[in-house]
Amino acid sequence: MPRVRALWDAVRRKPGLTTTAGALVVLVGGWLVGLPMLLSFLGAFALVVVGASVVNGRYVRRRLFILVPTIVLVTAFTFYLENSRGDTRDLAFQILGPGGTEEGVDQIVQEFHLDEPMHTRYLLWLSDAVRGDLGRSAIQGQPVSEVIANAAPVSLQLMIYAQVLALAVAVPMGVYAAYKANRRGDRIASTFALAALSIPNFVLAVVLILFFALGGIRTGDTSIGSTWLPAARYVPFGQDPVEHFRHMALPAIALALGQAAGYMRILRSDMIGTLQENFITTAKAKGVSDRRILWAHALRPSSFTLLTVFGVNTATLVGGALIIETLFTLPGLGTQLGTAIFQKDFLVVQGIVLVIAVGFVLVNFLVDLLYAVLDPRVRHVRA
C-alpha cells in the first residue's frame, strides 16, 4: 500500500511525466507480450486521460462531454452521404455484382435493413458499431472490424514513423532557424522548408523510389542513386524488424518531409516570438547559456501551435496516406478505404471513416489534454 500511495503521489506531483511514461510502458510492454496494437493504444490513451484528470478533472469531463456528440455527428453525416444516393435496390444489386438475382437483392435488402428509413438504419448500424460489429464486407466477405484490425496497424505505424521523423527533423531545424532568425542559416532552412512544402508527397514518393530503390539516374557510366531500399510491400515488425523498417523508410520519409517543413516553420515563428519575451531576457541577464535558454526555457511555451497542428495532422495522415500507401503497396487503412470507395463496399467505407473520425477526435482530445499537462499556466487559467 505505501508503494501505491507513493506512486499516486508521484502522479499528482508530475502528472504529465508519469502518465506519459506509463503510456510508453504500456505501448512497449504491449508489443513485448504480443498485445494487439489497438488495445495497447487504448491502454496508453486511458493512462493519459487519467493523468489529465488528475491535473484538471473538470476540464477533462467537459472535453469528454463534447467528444460523444462530435463522433455521433461525424458518423451520422458519413452514413447519410454513403446511403443517400440512388435506389436501395440498386445499392443491393451493386453489392451482389454480376449475376445478382431478385432473390439475392431481397436478401441483401433484408440483411442490410435497406427497406428501413435512413435514421432507423443509422441507429441500427450505430448500435451494432458500439458493440464492435461493423457488419461484413460485401466484396471481401470478411467482417469489417477484421478488415480494419488488419489494416489499422499498418497505417498507425506509418503515421507514427512519419510523425516521429517529422518532429525529429522539424524541432532542431525550427529552433535553429529561430535562433538564427533572418540570418543565413535561417534563410537556408526556410528555403528548404518552403521547397519541401511545395512538393506533393506523392511526387516526392516517386522521386525517392527512383533514387533510393531503382538505382536513380544513369548518364553513361555514372549513376546517381542507389537500390538501398525497397520500392513496395509491407513486412510486419514481428516477422523481421530490420526488413520492416527498410520497407517503411521511403513511405515514412515521403509523408514526413512535408510535415516536417510545416512544423519547422510554425515552431520557428512561435519561437521567435517567445525569444522576445521578458523571461528570456531575464534568463540571458542571469547568464544562462543560449542552448539552455532555447531548449529548456523557450521551446516548451513555443510548442502549442505545433502541438495543435500535430494533432490535426496525425489523424488526417491516415486519409492523406491513401496515395502513399497505394504507391508503396502497403495494405493500410488508406488503401482499404480507396478500394472500398471504388468497389462501393459501403460498410467498409463507413467502418474506416468511423475509425478515422474517432481517431481524429481522440487525438485532438489528447492534444487538448496535453496543453494542460504541459503548461502550468494553461492548467491554472482553465481550472
Add this chain to the structure above:
Amino acid sequence: MIPSKRPGDLVDRQRPWVRRRPWLGAFLVLMLAAAACGGNNGDDDDAGDANQDTSGDEGEPVQGGTLVYGLEADTANGWAPYRTSCATSCYIPFTAVSDSLFAVNDDGEIVPLLAESVDHNDDYTEWTITLKDGIKFHDGTPLDADAVKFNIETCVGSPLTGAAYASVGPITASGQTVTIATKNGPWVALPAYFGYGACGYMFSKDWLSSLPDVPHRSPNNPFYDAALAATPADGDPAAPIGLGAFKFESYEPGNGNSFRAVRNEDYWRGPNGITGENLPYLDAIEAVASVDIDSRANALRSGEFDIMHTANAETIAELMDDDSVETVTSDRYGETNYIMLNTAQGTNLMTGAQIDPQGANADNPMLNLHCRRALAHGIDLDRLAEERGGGISTPANGPFPPGSRGYLEDSGYPAYDIDAAQAEMDTCLSDLGTDSISFDFNTTNDPFNVETNTLIVSMWQEAFGDEVNATITPIEQGQYIGIALLGNFDVFAWRNHGGTDPDQQLLWWISAASAPIGSQALNFGRFSDEVIDENLITIRTNPDEDARTEAAENINKRFGEEVYNLWTSWTIWGISSQPYVNDQVLNTLPDGSKGIELAFAGRHQLNQIWCDNGECE
C-alpha cells in the same frame, strides 16, 4: 504471339530500338501483323516453335524458393468457382491451388488433364468423362465422379455461372466416370467449358458443400439438397481446398495483401503422385495484389516481386526495354478490346420479346448502321496502337485474334478511311434528319482507359468536326459490369471474347441472351441477328470442324458488315520476371506433350516455375 528480337525466343531481353524509333516501331507492328496473319489457319506453328525454344533452355530445375507474384488486382470474392467473377489476377491463385478437368495443348486443342479420357455418343448429346485414379484433394478426399458431379452442379446452379452451363442436363456419377447429358441438342465443344474456365477447376466436395451459399443449400435451386442444407455451413470461401501443386495457406483481401500457398507434397504430378513427375519446384507462392501499375513495375525492378503480370501495353513495352528483367508477351487466344454499341431495338428473333419496349435506346444514333460504319471508318487503329499500345499492340478487325478459329485477314470491317467515313456520316445524318449526332461514351475511370478513349473521340472530331458530339463518361469499376448487364449505355468501352473455341462466345452474342433494357442480359449490346444466331448454333451443334470454322468466319464477317462493335486492338499480356526465375510460363502436360503457355489473357501455369539455386531472391 509477339516475336522477340531473337527469332523464336519467347523471352525478350533487349528491344531498346522499339521505343526509341517510332517509325521502326510502326514497321515492327506491320511485321507483327504480317507474322500473326501467317497463323490464320489456326496452326500457329510459329508460336509453337517459339514456345519450344524456351523450354529447357535454363538448365535443370531446382526445388525450393518462395515466388512473390505481383497481381494487377484482387478480384476474387471467395475462391469457389460458382461464386467468383474470375479475372486474370484471380486465376493465378486458382492455378496454384487446383487443376482443371481438361487442358489446352499447344495446338489449341482440349485434352484431358484430371480426366483420363473423354468420349461422347454419336450425336454429341451425352459426354462421358473418365477421371484419373489416385488423385486427392488437399483435405485427403479423392477426386472421384461424385466430387466432379458436385463441382459441376454448383456451376450449373449458380446465378453467376449458370447461364454458361444452361445446356448441361442430368449428370450421373459412378466410380471414376461422370456422364453429362446435354439439353437443347448436341454440344460438340462441351469439354472446352471445363478446361481453362473457373468451373473447370476442381475443389473438394467437402469444402464446397460446407459453404453457406452453395446452390445445394438454396430451396429454390434445382440442386437443393435438404440433407446438405441441414449441415453446418461453416466453410470459408476464402480458404480453398483444391488438388493443385500448392496448398492454400493464407489469404488477406485487398491491395498490398497476399494469397499464400505452399507446396503440396502429395501433388498428383509430384514425387508422391501418379505421373512420375517431380512437380512443383517452388516451396511456396505468394501472390500480392498491387493495383497501381507503376508500383507493381517498380516493385519488380527493385526486387520486391519476383514476377508480375500486366495488360498495360505501355508498361509491357517499357519492361521489354529493361535489361534487368525478362518479359514474355502473348496475345494468343486473348481478348479483344472494343467499343460496344447499344443496338437495342425491335423484336428478339429467338424469344419474340421487344428488346427496348420503353424506347430507352430510341434516340441512340448507334441504331443506324451508317452512323456505326462512319465511326468505325473514323478510327485510325494504327495510330491508336502506336500511341496507346506502346508500339506493341495489334489493331483488331474482329473478335477473333490471329491464330483463333474464325480469324480473317479481311473481315470486311470498315478500315480507317476519312473519305468513306464522311460519306457514311452524311448518309447517317440524312437518315436521322439532323446535322449532328450525340452520345455518351462510357469507360472505366482508370486514367489510362480514359486517355485512350479520349484519343478515339479526338479522332472522330478530326474526321467529323461538330457532326459528332461524344461525351466521355468515366464510371467506377464496381458499377461498370452492372451497367452493361442492364444495357443502360450508348457506347461502352469493353474487353472480352478470349478462348480457343468460338462456342464460348455463344452466351455473349446469341439473340436469346438479349433481354430488354433494364433486365440483365449477357448480350450487352442487345443485337438480335439471324445470321449470327444460325452460325452460333452451327458451332455448338455441328461436329464438322470445317463447318464450325466457316461458321465462325461467317460471324466475323457479319460483325464486319453490321458493325455492332468497334474493334480496336487485341489484348496483349506481359509476364515480367527476375532473371533468376525460370520457365515462367512453361506448360508441359503429364504425358510429356506441350501444353499452351501464356494465353487466354495472361493465363499460365505455375507448377513448373523454378528459381536458380532454389532461391527466389
